[in-house]
Amino acid sequence: VNTTWHADPDVLSRYAAETLDDVRAASLEAHLLTCERCREALVPLTANADLDDIWRGIETALDAPRPGIVEWLLLHVGVGDDVARLLAATTSLRLSWLLAEAFALGTAALAAHAAAGTVRATATLFVFLALAALVPVVGVAAAFGPGVDPSYEIGIAAPMRSDRLLFIRAAAVLGASLAIAGIAAVVLPGTGWTLALWLAPALGLSLATLALATVLRPISAALTVGLAWVVLAAVTAATSADPMTVFRAGGQLLFLGLIAGSSLVIARRHAAYEGRIPA
Amino acid sequence: MTVRADGDDDLIAAVAGGDREALAALYRRHAPWLVLRLARRCPDPGTVEEVVQDTFVAVWNGADRYRATGEVPAWIWGIGIRRLISRLRRRPAALAGRPDETVVSAEDEVLLGVEHGDLGAALGSLSPELPAVVQATVLDGLTTREAATLLGIPQGTVKTRAARARRELREALA
Numbered sequence: 001v002n003t004t005w006h007a008d009p010d011v012l013s014r015y016a017a018e019t020l021d022d023v024r025a026a027s028l029e030a031h032l033l034t035c036e037r038c039r040e041a042l043v044p045l046t047a048n049a050d051l052d053d054i055w056r057g058i059e060t061a062l063d064a065p066r067p068g069i070v071e072w073l074l075l076h077v078g079v080g081d082d083v084a085r086l087l088a089a090t091t092s093l094r095l096s097w098l099l100a101e102a103f104a105l106g107t108a109a110l111a112a113h114a115a116a117g118t119v120r121a122t123a124t125l126f127v128f129l130a131l132a133a134l135v136p137v138v139g140v141a142a143a144f145g146p147g148v149d150p151s152y153e154i155g156i157a158a159p160m161r162s163d164r165l166l167f168i169r170a171a172a173v174l175g176a177s178l179a180i181a182g183i184a185a186v187v188l189p190g191t192g193w194t195l196a197l198w199l200a201p202a203l204g205l206s207l208a209t210l211a212l213a214t215v216l217r218p219i220s221a222a223l224t225v226g227l228a229w230v231v232l233a234a235v236t237a238a239t240s241a242d243p244m245t246v247f248r249a250g251g252q253l254l255f256l257g258l259i260a261g262s263s264l265v266i267a268r269r270h271a272a273y274e275g276r277i278p279a
Numbered sequence: 280m281t282v283r284a285d286g287d288d289d290l291i292a293a294v295a296g297g298d299r300e301a302l303a304a305l306y307r308r309h310a311p312w313l314v315l316r317l318a319r320r321c322p323d324p325g326t327v328e329e330v331v332q333d334t335f336v337a338v339w340n341g342a343d344r345y346r347a348t349g350e351v352p353a354w355i356w357g358i359g360i361r362r363l364i365s366r367l368r369r370r371p372a373a374l375a376g377r378p379d380e381t382v383v384s385a386e387d388e389v390l391l392g393v394e395h396g397d398l399g400a401a402l403g404s405l406s407p408e409l410p411a412v413v414q415a416t417v418l419d420g421l422t423t424r425e426a427a428t429l430l431g432i433p434q435g436t437v438k439t440r441a442a443r444a445r446r447e448l449r450e451a452l453a
Contacts, residue, residue: 016315022410023402025319026418032312033352039312046311049318049328055306057332062299062339 007031007038016045069095083168090143090169097142098176101135105184108132113187122243128188129247130233133201134226136177140209141222143169163270166210174206197247204255205229207262214265214272287351295342302339309355310335316356317363320429326366333362360419364428401451405444412440413448 007015007028014020015028032039071088075081087093108128115124181202185195205225212221236251237243245251285293285304293301310331317327337358345354402410415426416437423441427434 018319021403022414023399026402026410026414027399029316030418032316033350033356039308039352042315043311046314049314049324049331051306051310051314054310054314054328054331055303057328058302058306058335058339059299061332061336 005031006035007041009041012038012041013045016042086165087169087172090173093143093169093172093176097139098180101139101177102180102184105132105135105181109184109187125188125194126233126237126243126247128184129198129201129244130229132181132185132198133205134229135181136174136202136206137209137222137226137229139173139177140170140206141219141226143173143218163273166273170206170210174203178202197252200252200255200259201229201247204258204262207259207266211262211265211269214269291338291342291345291351294339295345302335305338305351305355306335309352312352313355313359317359320360321363321367326363330359330363330366333366334359337362357420360421360429361425364421364425367431368428401448404451405447409440409444409447412437413444416441 011020011024011028015025020028028038032042068088070093071084074084074087079087105128108124108131112121112124112128115121178199181198182195185198188195209218209222209225212224215221216224233246236246242248285301287305287308290301290305290308294305313334314327314331317330318324321327321330334355338355341358345351402413405413411430412426415421415429416423419426421429423434423437426437430437
């Protein structure tokens, strides 16, 4: 827009000093939108604002990493940004990890679904249930410890109690694993309790891992628990008349006991995580 | 930082392509008047600086959505005033010190719009609490809700003041 009229220096300096009356200020503001020359004339009058400082703030904001999809979701459901960042840095909460879990459990569930009514029905169902119980243990193990945790050093130095962060991460990992297994279980043949038979073992084994981690390194604790589970499942399946023994009433009771016992150990010994287990 | 002579539209296109230097050039050109214009609407310098920062981050992220329909300064102002309002919505305390409940004296009412003929004078003759509403709703183009947040008054008050301002202007210009 070509304008022949330009604001005089007195008007501009009174505008910058906020002493210009409202009407003339409004008129000047309308003019400024279309007049490059008057906008430039204002530049030396902005001494009060530290424009360089604001620019540094802009550059910092542009350089800040954009949150990944997991962190973004966490932020949008109201999780604090410090917790969201630490959770997003958790290996077993990465999208790739969650997809791998979904793939493994989904495949097992579909196999069980396909084998329904055949001689392999029980075997495939057994594999799914055993796997669904094991996945959270692996997830908890992958969330902690040098070599698997990309934020291990940050966690060690984080100004947050080890046990608090451990529980936050373990709960998030457990929640994610249980949700994925729960969704996968929907395609299982059978109804009602069959869908939830893996739940008590999964919780029991995860809590046992955390309890054992008060004495062992988390990765060793997870390996121990995972191996014990595989051995128990294989032995009971091979020796009992009913291959599903471990998931029947007796097995369920055993795992409820394991949940209670592990919770007790964690509650009494959670101070042992401090300094040893990184957040 | 080098000085660029490109037009605003070219700079926006470069910013959309990820050119940080182009953003710096836009900033040098448009941050000064934006700071002053925002400062007239928000008495807290800290909030104004945050809003300017928000605005140019939004320009960076939204440059690819800029359609050369209006002038770049108007586009930037549109972003800036809305960033200010969303900041005020979260932290209304920044409005403290703003005279929003001016008592109108009987003399002011009597003196309204009698002898003035032109629009500027008519605006100047508005009751003291009205120009801010006219500025927010007409000149800044804000919605009633946005104007209410900016001025720290209820939406109903914005509506009644806007109606009164229209009436007073009509009378003053008659």
